[in-house]
Structures are given as structure tokens and as C-alpha cells.
Amino acid sequence: MISGWTIVVDRGDLAGTEVLRDEPPSASDLSDCEVLLRVSRVGLTANNVTYGVIGDAIGYWGFFPAGGPGRGVIPLWGFADVVESTVDALPVGTRVYGYLPMASHLVVRARLTSSGFVDTADHRAELPAVYNSYLVTSSDPAYDASLEDLQVLYRPLFFTSFLLADQLADNDFHGARTVVISSASSKTAFGTAHRLRSRGVRLVGLTSPRNVEFTTGLGLYDAVLPYGAPVDVEPSVYLDFSGSPDVRSALHDRLGADLVEDISIGLTHQATSQDPRTSSFFAPDRLRKRTADWGAQGLAERFGEAWHAFTAQAGEWVAIAHHTGPEGLVEVWQAVLSGGADPGTADVITF
Structure with missing residues (x-):
């Protein structure tokens, strides 16, 4: 057989x-x-x-x-x-x-x-x-047999969230105190929001109109807006999980000089730009740095602590x-x- x-x-x-x-x-x-x-x-x-x-x-x-x-x-x-x-x-x-x-x-x-x-x-x-x-x-250290479903769904995405939030905090949010996050209903995006909740920054989630209710219900964002709605003009970092040129362009037009950093997440491709505020985040690069800084065991322990805090809530979402x-x-x-x-x-x- x-x-x-x-x-x-x-x-x-x-x-x-x-x-x-x-x-x-x-x-x-x-x-x-x-x-x-x-x-x-x-x-x-x-x-x-x-x-x-x-x-x-x-x-x-x-x-x-x-x-x-x-x-x-x-x-x-x-x-x-x-x-x-x-x-x-x-x-x-x-x-x-x-x-x-x-x-x-x-x-x-x-x-x-x-x-x-x-x-x-x-x-x-x-x-x-x-x-x-x-x-x-x-x-x-992060394994729990009762949470295997959550691990196969979230862990690879939350690891990106963990590393991204770490990099933002390490750079003091580039001087901003507001973080605008597109595709805010996506798992990697709201995992990042979960990590940033206690970092003293205001979190604004952007999502499609049909996902506003779900995203608001997560309780992770200070404000949830549908695409096209105006954001407050204040010094902000933009985390681009959507890869939408239209969303990016609208934010640049709205925020102007108050957009202090525009970060494309992972493998999202954005048009070549000479704007020094634009950058890309690729998790393996940050992983290499933190492995060197903390050692493999130190990294595993820090991630395990963050993971357990996340999964304590994720099952409800x-x-x-x-x-x-x-x-x-x-x-x-x-x-x-x-x-x-x-x-x-x-x-x-x-x-």
C-alpha cells in the first residue's frame, strides 16, 4: 500500500x-x-x-x-x-x-x-x-504541546514581529512616537502591535473596511482606520505590511516631513527611492545581529518569554x-x- x-x-x-x-x-x-x-x-x-x-x-x-x-x-x-x-x-x-x-x-x-x-x-x-x-x-523554551495549533500558525510570523519590534525600539522609533501599520489585520502586523503595546508609542492600524471591526476587536491598536481615512499629522514611523504603492503615497502626501521612517517589511517590493527615510526590514538580518549579541540561548529565552505572552491572548482572537x-x-x-x-x-x- x-x-x-x-x-x-x-x-x-x-x-x-x-x-x-x-x-x-x-x-x-x-x-x-x-x-x-x-x-x-x-x-x-x-x-x-x-x-x-x-x-x-x-x-x-x-x-x-x-x-x-x-x-x-x-x-x-x-x-x-x-x-x-x-x-x-x-x-x-x-x-x-x-x-x-x-x-x-x-x-x-x-x-x-x-x-x-x-x-x-x-x-x-x-x-x-x-x-x-x-x-x-x-x-x-517556547514549546507547549497544548499550543501546537497556535505555533504552526503564528510562530514564524511572530518571530518576524518580535525582531521588527526589537529593531524599532533599539532605534528609539527614529524619534517618532506614533507607528502606523498597514494590513493591520494580518498576523505579522498585529503580532508586531502586541510587542509594541508597552513601548510608549501610539499604534494606528490601517486595514480594509471589511476588516476594521475584527482589527478593532483585537484591542492592540490605539486607532483603527480604513484605507483612505486621514491619519493624524504627527511624527510617525510607517510599517508597510501591505506593499501598496497607493497607501504609501497617500501617507507620504499626508504626513510630509512628519513621516520620519517608511519601512517595508520582509519581501514586499517597493519602487526604488532616493528618499533616505525608506528602508526594508528582513528578519534573517536582524536574527543574525541578535544571535551575535545575545547568543542562541539568550535569543531563545527572550523569544520564549515574548511568545508565551502572545499566545496567552492569541487563542482568543x-x-x-x-x-x-x-x-x-x-x-x-x-x-x-x-x-x-x-x-x-x-x-x-x-x-
């Missing part, structure tokens, strides 16, 4: 999917230092669609090559269990968290670290290191919809890809 599967998508049309069935590797197929993981629980959000949209530019298709020319495997964040191993420190039954394929299984070449391991497979060598690291749950199997995963993928998802609902898939 064939028990393995991989979901491949058409890189030119992400709605085109196919479930490929195959046998997973056996213990005899593994080389030294290799471990076979069985994917157990994953989250799927609009962030995963971004991986597909800009997969060629950033290299996301390179993590899990499969499916032949013109096709690829979308990465997901989630949990997996060791089912075969050649590494004594990673015995069968070990549960890990990290970057996983839309597939039932994954073979990794494990180099042990203090918190888990890094996949050193040749095809991943030139890819961003943060995505190649896996955490063993028994060594993870979003209803989690559960799905099962590759068919459920394809169904959720198509729904998220089509847009218009309810920000008050999030999807978790188990296998």
Missing part, C-alpha cells in the same frame, strides 16, 4: 495542484546523518502563498525540489516526528518543529545544534540558514479550523490562494 504523498503546484499557476503518491524511504535508504521525518501538523496562511508568488526571486522553490520542470512544492511551517534515523541523538519518536514540504515525509541530513539540528542537504546549502534549522520540542489529509491541505490551499479569507479564522491541517 502506497502511504507517501507530495503535493506539487504549477509554478506559473499556483492553483494547479497534483497529489503525487509514492512510498516513503525506508531505513535502508538512509545515508549517514540522515533522518526520515513524517509530517504531522502544519499551518497554512497567506504567508505560504507569498512563498509561491516570489519563489523564483527568493529561492523558496529550492527547499523541496520535486515534481519536474515548471512545478514545485510549497513550504509550510509545522511539526514532524522522526520515524527512521541514523543519528543517535535523534531517535525514533523525536518531535521537531520547522520548515516542511507539502508532503507526508522529508529526509534531512542532520547536523546537531544545541536546540535541534540543521539540514545540511546539498540543495539547501545556499538558502537562508533560518529556514534550514529545526527545533527539537523537548529542548525548545482567531478561530482555528481543522482539516485532515492531503485532500484537506489542497482544499485549504485553494481557499487561501483565492483571497478574501476571514482574518478571524485560521487553518491547521493534520496527517
Whole structure:
């Protein structure tokens, strides 16, 4: 009986999917230092669609090559269990968290670290290191078995929130005391707002009219405005989670010299600008700095504290919809890809 599967998508049309069935590797197929993981629980959000949209530019298709020319495997964040191993420190039954394929299984070449391991497979060598690291749950200060759903949905996004808020505070908000945040209903945006609530700044969230009620209900922003509504003219930092040139242009026109910094988050592309106030935030860069400053353990402890504070509230904000199997995963993928998802609902898939 064939028990393995991989979901491949058409890189030119992400709605085109196919479930490929195959046998997973056996213990005899593994080389030294290799471990076979069985994917157990994953989250799927609009962030995963971004991986597909800009997969060629950033290299996301390179993590899990499969499916032949013109096709690829979308990465997901989630949990997996060791089912075969050649590494004594990673015995069968070990549960890990990290970057996983839309597939039932994954073979990794494990180099042990203090918190888990890094996949050193040749095809991943030139890819961003943060995505190649896996955490063993028994060594993870942020892990709570009862919060796995929240972890697969929020943790990779909240880690960006954590690092972004840290950088803003480290720079004293560039002299501003108001932070304007677009796509304020998105998980990374309101995770950032959660981190900034106690930092003595005024938080203004911008969102679509249909998401104003949800975003206001989070209780994280001092004001929530629909796109197009005028913001107060005062020294402000703009956090651009939307990538909308129109929103950015309107804020520049409205705030003028009071817009002290315009920060594009992550992989949002903005037009080339000579304006010294414009910059981009890329979480792996900040991660490298804070790992050097605090050490890996110090960073893990600080993040763990922030994560526990966030998850104490996050479960109240979003209803989690559960799905099962590759068919459920394809169904959720198509729904998220089509847009218009309810920000008050999030999807978790188990296998």
C-alpha cells in the first residue's frame, strides 16, 4: 500500500495542484546523518502563498525540489516526528518543529545544534540558514504541546514581529512616537502591535473596511482606520505590511516631513527611492545581529518569554479550523490562494 504523498503546484499557476503518491524511504535508504521525518501538523496562511508568488526571486522553490520542470512544492511551517534515523541523538519518536514540504515525509541530513539540528542537504546549502534549522520540542523554551495549533500558525510570523519590534525600539522609533501599520489585520502586523503595546508609542492600524471591526476587536491598536481615512499629522514611523504603492503615497502626501521612517517589511517590493527615510526590514538580518549579541540561548529565552505572552491572548482572537489529509491541505490551499479569507479564522491541517 502506497502511504507517501507530495503535493506539487504549477509554478506559473499556483492553483494547479497534483497529489503525487509514492512510498516513503525506508531505513535502508538512509545515508549517514540522515533522518526520515513524517509530517504531522502544519499551518497554512497567506504567508505560504507569498512563498509561491516570489519563489523564483527568493529561492523558496529550492527547499523541496520535486515534481519536474515548471512545478514545485510549497513550504509550510509545522511539526514532524522522526520515524527512521541514523543519528543517535535523534531517535525514533523525536518531535521537531520547522520548515516542511507539502508532503507526508522529508529526509534531512542532520547536523546537531544545541536546540535541534540543521539540514545540511546539498540543495539547501545556499538558502537562508533560518529556514534550514529545526527545533527539537523537548529542548525548545517556547514549546507547549497544548499550543501546537497556535505555533504552526503564528510562530514564524511572530518571530518576524518580535525582531521588527526589537529593531524599532533599539532605534528609539527614529524619534517618532506614533507607528502606523498597514494590513493591520494580518498576523505579522498585529503580532508586531502586541510587542509594541508597552513601548510608549501610539499604534494606528490601517486595514480594509471589511476588516476594521475584527482589527478593532483585537484591542492592540490605539486607532483603527480604513484605507483612505486621514491619519493624524504627527511624527510617525510607517510599517508597510501591505506593499501598496497607493497607501504609501497617500501617507507620504499626508504626513510630509512628519513621516520620519517608511519601512517595508520582509519581501514586499517597493519602487526604488532616493528618499533616505525608506528602508526594508528582513528578519534573517536582524536574527543574525541578535544571535551575535545575545547568543542562541539568550535569543531563545527572550523569544520564549515574548511568545508565551502572545499566545496567552492569541487563542482568543482567531478561530482555528481543522482539516485532515492531503485532500484537506489542497482544499485549504485553494481557499487561501483565492483571497478574501476571514482574518478571524485560521487553518491547521493534520496527517
